[in-house]
Amino acid sequence: MILLKNNPLPLYRQLQDTLEELIRSGALAPDGLLPSERELCRRYGVSHMTVRLALAELERRQLVVRVPGKGTFAAGRRTMPDDQSPRQRQTLALIMEYTSASEFSMRLVAGLKEALQPREADLLLFSAKEERYFELARAGGLAGAIIADPHFHDLRLRQLKKLALPLVVLGQPNQRNIASVDSDNVEVGAALARHLYERGFRRIGFFGYGRDFTVTRDRLAGYKGVLHAAGLPCPRNRILFGEYSEHSGRTGARQLLAAGADAVVCGDDFLAVCVTDQLLRDRVEAGRDFGICGCNNSQMARLHRPSITSMELQPEELGRQLIANLFRQISGNNETENTVVPCHLAVRHSTRRQPAGDNDPDETALCCAVKQYQAEMSFQ
Template identity: 30%
Template sequence: MVATIRDVAELSGTSRSTVSRVMNGKLRVNPEVREHVLAAVKELGYRPNKVARSLRTQASRVLALVVSDISNPFFGSVIRGVEDVAGSADYLVVLFNSDEDVERERRYLSIIVAERMAGVIISPTSERKTDLSLLVDNGIPIVTVDRLAKTSGTDTVRSDNVEGARLATAHLLDQGYRRIGYVGGPAAATTSRERLVGYKAALRQARVRFERRLLSAGDFKEESGHVVMTKLLEAQPDAVLVANHTMAIGALRSLREAGLRYPDDLGFVSFDDPPWASLTHPSLTVIAQRDLEIGRQAAHLLKQRILEPDRPAVRAILQPELRVRESSLRPVP
């Protein structure tokens, strides 16, 4: 049986990326480690695949960016941030849209491996179901953005979702609202679960009882926001926190159809700050994420990971900002 780079790594007690650097003549390898690797290479009779190496060289300036929903303007800003940094370092970026579909995401990852792209920035569709092992097994560096994946040891950049939801809910509580509904996203998404934790934490800190019927979940898309908001109104909330602005559009449509106005009939806060949020009348109170910076930091981390594949993983958490506008300010009686 022909020896593989994995066999060399196991015999020498190192990683595949270290073996690769030794075989490619990189200088930044401990001399003792280099000796272990070369001894394993000799013992196994390992021969690098020159064709594969050639393909890797050709693709070494191409990065993959896999987003979970390209129609969400949050990811538009993330993409721009990645492009800003990647372009300045002479990398090209290839964009993939998984559309919250695990199977589509899996096919894209296979393409990325087949094309031997230099690295991947990905917003995982599901923390449990997204499988990044194909990238790991092929030594392709990974940075996750916005959400976590079950694969350990990867760099990640995301918002402090717990704190963002806590800030939003605490603000509504400070305005005197007590029956605060929450329109969340799919349970498979880290962002959705963490924002629910923050919402509950604020209620608990204010000693306001959590009511399950004031909780609803969509899929981060506009139509689901409309459907779940229509259902939530049956519980008669006096305020609502929506977990992203795409669902907020659907939720606002539901309010209009019900003949309700914010903040006259109920308070309203949403995650994300699209340009239209400050232009509506009344204007929308939001939790603004640092989406552009998330993209920039992810690209910087990926560049570093490509150069230093064995360095410790970095988990960057950026603090969101509560931007108070008219929609959450309770009218004075």
């Protein structure tokens, strides 16, 4: 028997229903050994993942017993439940670039879990480098997927849409007919640059994560728009892209100083903290000599000394809206919805510029550090 791939019911559900009928009808005797996974794959023309999903659900419903090293057995008559079994739980995939690194990720997942509590669904977390969720989706083992940190040309979106899988993106998908939940990241970049300008900083740089992330591109566009409107230069050597690491943050601080920057818009609080720490090592005072602001309003930004101005993005609310949007699709609503969650700026010491006093600006610690790193860069 070959399962029907054009059947709206996922392949693993078709196989599950087929095996359940064989068990309940007595064709598979109570306590009898089921065919091996390889044999089930051959007999029904499906993948190992499809077979495992079907057997896992049958085991959850106490219709089979899996014995390591021996195989899978049909449940005995005494243990077999009646037909009033609970509804199947749905499985969702969350695909993230940084699966455990940032406070933003943890707060986002907390919002997702909160929204899932009243629903019969489980959330599986995958890193962006994994592809196992594609196999799950093709086998019908996923009810929907959420992609965080989408890239500018993200092939995953098209591939998942071809599978007719309900899909929502955290960020701008830059493709038609794909639902999204996001902050207005163009305005985020603009608001941070505008705040630094209003505080008296004029040589403002930008420091974000990978340039292919749509969130980075959007914030960079907002930053550039403010500088152009204010008539400020926007040289390339003040626009940096780094990684989620302390080394990357400290290196970026040195490059910004060498480029003559007196402030920076950081795409994340972690980068802002690393830049601030490097400036302190160079005796450059954050908030007076050099302005720094970040994103996510994390605990590290609030507790750092000096405390760091940061944009609150409400990741818990982003998570709740992602689940709401995804379940609207799962329930049959095919309208593409793009939800924007508001954010606000938390102003702290790192952007509170003070008068230079009696010192000539050319003699400040900032200028000394700039000259030092410019010399190092030219030597390299």
